[in-house]
Amino acid sequence: xxxxxxxxxxxxxxxxxxxxxxxxxxxxxxxxxxxxxxxxxxxxxxxxxxxxxxxxxxxxxxxxxxxxxxxxxxxxxxxxxxxxxxxxxxxxxxxxxxxxxxxxxxxxxxxxxxxxxxxxxxxxxxxxxxxxxxx
Amino acid sequence: xxxxxxxxxxxxxxxxxxxxxxxxxxxxxxxxxxxxxxxxxxxxxxxxxxxxxxxxxxxxxxxxxxxxxxxxxxxxxxxxxxxxxxxxxxxxxxxxxxxxxxxxxxxxxxxxxxxxxxxx
Numbered sequence: 322x323x324x325x326x327x328x329x330x331x332x333x334x335x336x337x338x339x340x341x342x343x344x345x346x347x348x349x350x351x352x353x354x355x356x357x358x359x360x361x362x363x364x365x366x367x368x369x370x371x372x373x374x375x376x377x378x379x380x381x382x383x384x385x386x387x388x389x390x391x392x393x394x395x396x397x398x399x400x401x402x403x404x405x406x407x408x409x410x411x412x413x414x415x416x417x418x419x420x421x422x423x424x425x426x427x428x429x430x431x432x433x434x435x436x437x438x439x440x441x442x443x444x445x446x447x448x449x450x451x452x453x454x455x456x
Numbered sequence: 457x458x459x460x461x462x463x464x465x466x467x468x469x470x471x472x473x474x475x476x477x478x479x480x481x482x483x484x485x486x487x488x489x490x491x492x493x494x495x496x497x498x499x500x501x502x503x504x505x506x507x508x509x510x511x512x513x514x515x516x517x518x519x520x521x522x523x524x525x526x527x528x529x530x531x532x533x534x535x536x537x538x539x540x541x542x543x544x545x546x547x548x549x550x551x552x553x554x555x556x557x558x559x560x561x562x563x564x565x566x567x568x569x570x571x572x573x574x575x576x
Binding site for chain 1: 458459461466467473474477480481484485487488490572574575576
């Protein structure tokens with residue numbers, strides 16, 4: 322079966338503990354392996370907690386934060402975290418931690434903090450928006 | 457032509473961040489002049505109740521942000537009649553006057569005529 326390549330934007334709104342976040346990563350991997358393009362991965366709501374590798378998991382469990390970071394690095398993907406949603410959930414990069422006088426910067430290097438305009442812009446460019454973890 | 461986005465807001469205003477974060481996405485879209493619509497569905501219709509007195513919960517008033525929607529150019533506002541009726545909310549008491557009330561059959565049409573849909 323032949324499919325025309327499509328441009329996807331993937332939105333993740335659920336926490337890394339949620340099956341929706343695991344499905345989002347599986348879906349993103351499938352998008353690339355089928356020859357399509359990911360314009361942007363965007364984390365919103367509790368999905369912003371996917372952008373840190375700080376949580377410590379039992380060794381025999383999938384560490385989704387690490388898996389996302391590796392996947393994004395490997396494919397050099399555009400990966401954006403909503404800054405407003407991230408700030409209120411403690412997902413800070415070095416600049417934000419300094420700005421607000423917080424002790425820790427926890428955002429993985431693979432991700433960038435930015436605004437909701439980045440989601441709207443990607444939706445405008447993409448053939449498909451697929452969101453995971455909405456209510 | 458810009459792609460249209462329908463945001464479906466299904467959470468009650470004080471049940472978490474869903475209502476506020478749905479609204480933030482809609483307002484951001486409005487600020488970029490994008491064709492964006494907002495549908496209040498299920499418990500999301502509770503967002504339309506006036507005089508919610510959120511200060512009792514140390515929360516901010518979402519209705520003030522709702523009132524900002526027309527200022528951001530967001531005029532496609534909808535609510536599901538069945539969900540209003542099931543929760544005892546009358547059309548005349550809603551905090552947003554410009555919201556259009558849709559029958560169940562019209563909900564599918566609304567979703568179908570948008571390019572993209574996100575739910576909260």
